[in-house]
């Protein structure tokens with residue numbers, strides 16, 4: 031059972047300071063705060079949101095080669111689509127690091143980190159909270175961030191759909207490979223009747 035008193039917050043803070051560049055460390059704190067805010071709004075467990083938000087980018091500044099080695103050593107087999115997208119390796123490696131090195135075994139927390147970059151079909155409310163916290167944290171300043179924040183505040187599903195649309199059009203615009211989890215995330219929400227725009 032995850033309870034805030036049993037989580038070594040100070041040790042995790044020190045670890046993040048050691049592993050991350052200063053701007054990425056600040057981003058992690060902002061995502062943690064935003065994850066707690068969205069969790070409170072949506073009846074999601076705030077301890078899990080705080081933990082996943084804080085640690086979601088723990089492997090972000092590890093060199094690609096080292097990250098791939100860590101993923102391989104963890105027994106994870108990457109899909110071809112994963113190999114084509116180095117920007118999401120840190121999510122896979124991050125969840126594996128949390129499980130193996132930090133002994134975190136809560137599947138929802140691990141999945142929230144694992145899928146924070148791509149999304150996926152069948153996301154839990156915690157996964158959506160962390161995905162959206164990453165996209166709409168206070169340090170983010172991409173052109174549509176205010177709109178993304180408004181939509182995320184209104185509805186987790188609409189926020190995740192908007193995030194998927196943004197990600198897909200960005201990748202298409204740059205002629206990059208689309209990850210099947212991102213497409214599955216988008217498709218599921220559209221089939222459910224969720225719409226992010228035009229309201």
Ligand SMILES: [Fe+2]
Pocket residue numbers: 086087090120121146147164
């Ligand atoms: Fe990330």
Ligand SMILES: [Fe+2]
Pocket residue numbers: 057061086087164
């Ligand atoms: Fe992030």
